[in-house]
Amino acid sequence: xxxxxxxxxxxxxxxxxxxxxxxxxxxxxxxxxxxxxxxxxxxxxxxxxxxxxxxxxxxxxxxxxxxxxxxxxxxxxxxxxxxxxxxxxxxxxxxxxxxxx
Numbered sequence: 001x002x003x004x005x006x007x008x009x010x011x012x013x014x015x016x017x018x019x020x021x022x023x024x025x026x027x028x029x030x031x032x033x034x035x036x037x038x039x040x041x042x043x044x045x046x047x048x049x050x051x052x053x054x055x056x057x058x059x060x061x062x063x064x065x066x067x068x069x070x071x072x073x074x075x076x077x078x079x080x081x082x083x084x085x086x087x088x089x090x091x092x093x094x095x096x097x098x099x100x101x
Contacts, residue, residue, distance in 0.1 A: 001032050004046050004053040005064045013065045014072065027072060034067040043098035063092040 007024060010031050038060070039045045050056045070086040084090075 001036070002047055002053075003031055003035050003064075004050075004056045005031060005035070005061055005068070007031065010065060010068050010072075014069055023072075026075075027068070030071045030075075031064070031068045034064050034071065037067065038063060038093055041093045042096055043100075057096065059092045060096055063089045 007028055010027055011020070014027075035046065046056050046060065047053070066086045066089050070089075
């Protein structure tokens with residue numbers, strides 16, 4: 001799956017040090033899942049709509065970063081089903097949502 005946010009970008013977002021690559025596979029899995037989740041909510045895929053990763057609006061890219069980081073940092077936490085998304089992510093997604101039927 002082509003992603004709009006790269007592994008180095010999420011590692012920077014998480015402030016991981018150089019050489020901290022033991023979780024790269026896990027981070028990529030979370031990154032792919034966050035983009036897929038957001039695209040399902042939006043009703044379109046980001047690269048079909050915006051063609052190039054650089055053209056994806058910065059707030060949507062930030063939503064992917066926030067959701068990926070949240071899932072990564074809380075991967076072992078036991079949470080109640082239906083727990084809210086990180087602050088602002090739902091609002092960002094909703095602002096770009098395709099509402100055509």
